[in-house]
Amino acid sequence: MQPARYDALRQLRDHIPRLADSLKIGIDQEIRFWQDIVDAKLLSRLAPDFPMVAAICGGGSSGKSTLFNSLVGEHFAPTGGTAGLNRRVLFSIPAARAEQTNLLADLALPFKSELQLLQNTEQLTVPGEPLYVLNQSPLNNLVVLDTPDFDTGARGAYTNRETTRMALEASDILIYVFTNSNYNNRDNTDFIAQMLTGIGMRKCFLVYRVYPSFTRQEVLEHSMTVARGIYGDRADEFLLGVYRTDEDNQVAAGQLFMKLVPVDKQDPEFLTALQSIDGAGLRLELYGSILSDVIRGAAKITSQSKVSFDELQLYLDALKMAQSHSVQEALKHFPMDRVMRRFARIWAATDPPHVKIMRRTGNVIEFPLKMLLGAAGWAKDQFLPEGPDPSPSKEFAIKLDEDLATAVTKMNYQAVSSQISVSGSLSDPAAGKMAEIIEKIRAEKRLENTQPPTVEPSGQGLARTFIVDAHNVVSSEQEKLRARDFKSVLQSILAEKENIVAITHDMEKDLEKLADHFRAKMGLWRKISQTFWALLNVLPATVAVTYVLSTGDPVGAVGIKVKLAGLFGAKDLYALFAIPVTTGLKSADRKQIEEMLTPIVQTWLNHKLNTVQRLFEENITGDILQCARKNLEDADALIGATEELMATLTYQAKGAEI
Ligand SMILES: Nc1nc2c(ncn2[C@@H]2O[C@H](COP(=O)(O)OP(=O)(O)O)[C@@H](O)[C@H]2O)c(=O)[nH]1
Numbered sequence: 001m002q003p004a005r006y007d008a009l010r011q012l013r014d015h016i017p018r019l020a021d022s023l024k025i026g027i028d029q030e031i032r033f034w035q036d037i038v039d040a041k042l043l044s045r046l047a048p049d050f051p052m053v054a055a056i057c058g059g060g061s062s063g064k065s066t067l068f069n070s071l072v073g074e075h076f077a078p079t080g081g082t083a084g085l086n087r088r089v090l091f092s093i094p095a096a097r098a099e100q101t102n103l104l105a106d107l108a109l110p111f112k113s114e115l116q117l118l119q120n121t122e123q124l125t126v127p128g129e130p131l132y133v134l135n136q137s138p139l140n141n142l143v144v145l146d147t148p149d150f151d152t153g154a155r156g157a158y159t160n161r162e163t164t165r166m167a168l169e170a171s172d173i174l175i176y177v178f179t180n181s182n183y184n185n186r187d188n189t190d191f192i193a194q195m196l197t198g199i200g201m202r203k204c205f206l207v208y209r210v211y212p213s214f215t216r217q218e219v220l221e222h223s224m225t226v227a228r229g230i231y232g233d234r235a236d237e238f239l240l241g242v243y244r245t246d247e248d249n250q251v252a253a254g255q256l257f258m259k260l261v262p263v264d265k266q267d268p269e270f271l272t273a274l275q276s277i278d279g280a281g282l283r284l285e286l287y288g289s290i291l292s293d294v295i296r297g298a299a300k301i302t303s304q305s306k307v308s309f310d311e312l313q314l315y316l317d318a319l320k321m322a323q324s325h326s327v328q329e330a331l332k333h334f335p336m337d338r339v340m341r342r343f344a345r346i347w348a349a350t351d352p353p354h355v356k357i358m359r360r361t362g363n364v365i366e367f368p369l370k371m372l373l374g375a376a377g378w379a380k381d382q383f384l385p386e387g388p389d390p391s392p393s394k395e396f397a398i399k400l401d402e403d404l405a406t407a408v409t410k411m412n413y414q415a416v417s418s419q420i421s422v423s424g425s426l427s428d429p430a431a432g433k434m435a436e437i438i439e440k441i442r443a444e445k446r447l448e449n450t451q452p453p454t455v456e457p458s459g460q461g462l463a464r465t466f467i468v469d470a471h472n473v474v475s476s477e478q479e480k481l482r483a484r485d486f487k488s489v490l491q492s493i494l495a496e497k498e499n500i501v502a503i504t505h506d507m508e509k510d511l512e513k514l515a516d517h518f519r520a521k522m523g524l525w526r527k528i529s530q531t532f533w534a535l536l537n538v539l540p541a542t543v544a545v546t547y548v549l550s551t552g553d554p555v556g557a558v559g560i561k562v563k564l565a566g567l568f569g570a571k572d573l574y575a576l577f578a579i580p581v582t583t584g585l586k587s588a589d590r591k592q593i594e595e596m597l598t599p600i601v602q603t604w605l606n607h608k609l610n611t612v613q614r615l616f617e618e619n620i621t622g623d624i625l626q627c628a629r630k631n632l633e634d635a636d637a638l639i640g641a642t643e644e645l646m647a648t649l650t651y652q653a654k655g656a657e658i
């Protein structure tokens with residue numbers, strides 16, 4: 001396998017579990033199984049520098065160990081006439097590769113035990129873990145296995161059956177040795193055929209230990225009997241070459257190594273043939289279907305993750321929406337007197353000098369407004385803009401306490417609950433987005449044939465109620481919040497109430513900007529400013545504390561409404577002021593009050609919404625939101641990377657390039 005693709009597989013192997021974990025999709029066992037296959041079947045075998053592995057196998061006393069020694073060039077394996085002499089697998093590894101990282105472990109993976117260095121040949125005659133020797137052969141890209149006789153023992157219960165299976169599984173090709181006495185033994189070839197069907201077809205060399213008198217024709221015929229016994233009609237596809245080794249007493253006596261001769265003269269020498277085999281290519285073919293399965297598995301896990309990602313996004317959006325509603329609820333009342341007086345003071349401070357003088361002489365307020373002031377029971381000298389700020393009204397403080405307690409209770413409940421229930425209008429982009437995600441999840445689940453757990457949003461017209469399941473990702477954060485004492489949560493928020501009441505430096509700066517803006521707008525400044533000034537004075541007296549933020553409901557004719565746009569994306573939010581508009585207020589004046597009030601209320605609300613949101617996040621929702629955002633971010637990156645890796649590997653798996 002190409003190094004770049006191999007690397008893609010390795011990365012995929014690491015990414016998939018991380019992705020599943022970042023979304024807690026809860027299929028840990030499946031993931032582990034997937035990972036084991038990648039590790040055991042693919043990563044070790046498909047490494048670009050993995051040597052070719054050839055297993056010598058065949059019936060008892062065919063000459064396997066003799067061939068092994070001949071190939072390796074040393075008398076490592078015991079040979080002899082006693083059937084079943086060898087009980088273990090012996091690996092011969094090129095000495096040049098002895099230091100290769102993980103090679104010993106990777107070679108022995110199917111055995112699920114480590115390779116041990118052979119100490120003495122006696123070890124081979126007792127069952128146990130596989131052993132290895134280091135050879136000095138120039139074929140340093142070839143590992144050869146000597147295997148025990150698989151045909152010793154009663155039929156159907158061969159002693160070394162499992163060992164042989166593992167040896168075959170550890171190999172890329174077979175070297176099958178047979179003699180005249182066992183070439184037509186169906187049990188032997190059936191056994192190999194059965195093994196290969198289970199672990200994947202391996203190609204093979206046939207080596208016939210034969211009397212010198214046998215003709216080429218006889219050797220070929222007997223060899224084809226063996227080949228068909230193992231591979232059936234597909235023998236040609238899997239046969240790598242046929243070689244004969246003639247009986248030789250000097251070989252039997254250990255004085256000479258076996259000599260292999262191609263049955264077809266034009267075929268290469270055995271070692272040349274071995275060397276010319278593209279082991280990496282064979283392995284890719286051999287493991288191609290496993291690779292495809294693994295990619296399919298990764299694709300399935302990725303698409304499950306994408307659904308889970310959308311569900312987490314949906315949960316996050318629902319929680320944010322629930323929070324913005326709670327925050328608004330906490331600020332249902334507006335400290336009118338305090339904010340307006342502060343604004344009046346800012347306004348007065350920036351008055352031109354002659355206006356200041358006029359104001360002191362009481363000449364500023366004109367007739368219609370004097371009437372209005374009279375109706376409100378307001379004496380003109382009662383309010384001195386230069387004086388100190390009034391302390392926050394008791395009435396507002398009580399209302400704020402109540403509003404906060406209600407909002408905190410609701411927020412906490414939503415945050416610890418296994419479902420969030422939140423209503424919104426589809427004209428609000430946030431609600432629109434949630435409806436879209438739900439549609440997407442439903443479509444994805446339909447594809448996967450699983451039940452959508454997300455309840456369809458209900459409602460008429462544009463109104464929707466969303467019921468969204470809490471996501472596994474945030475379970476532990478929810479658990480922590482549940483473990484907290486709610487009273488202490490409420491207390492710590494109420495303890496910071498002053499921050500909500502206070503007119504901060506930043507807000508003051510914004511109010512100053514607003515005053516500048518008003519003045520800039522007043523072309524005929526003198527005339528209008530008189531009216532305007534009067535209005536500033538009259539408002540605190542008539543309205544004291546209360547205004548109500550109302551969502552959606554029509555604002556009646558009585559009172560002045562102020563439209564507040566763009567709060568957490570919630571449209572149609574109005575502040576309603578109980579100003580007695582009946583009292584001779586011209587519609588032009590009324591319009592001016594509205595225009596003036598809107599940005600002042602908006603300024604206050606912007607600051608306070610932020611303050612309350614911060615309080616809620618510090619005390620209730622922060623860790624959950626943070627956890628959801630972090631995991632979404634991680635998962636997003638992992639999904640992108642995983643899809644890229646799968647694309648790289650799919651191309652490879654199709655065999656477009658090896
Ligand atoms: N005459 C003769 N005997 C051989 C030759 N090769 C192997 N043998 C003998 O065949 C017997 C079994 O060989 P061995 O390699 O142990 O077979 P294994 O059981 O398949 O590993 C041993 O006694 C060997 O000496 C050969 O080329 N000529």
Ligand SMILES: [Mg+2]
Nearest residue numbers: 064065078086
């Ligand atoms: Mg042997």
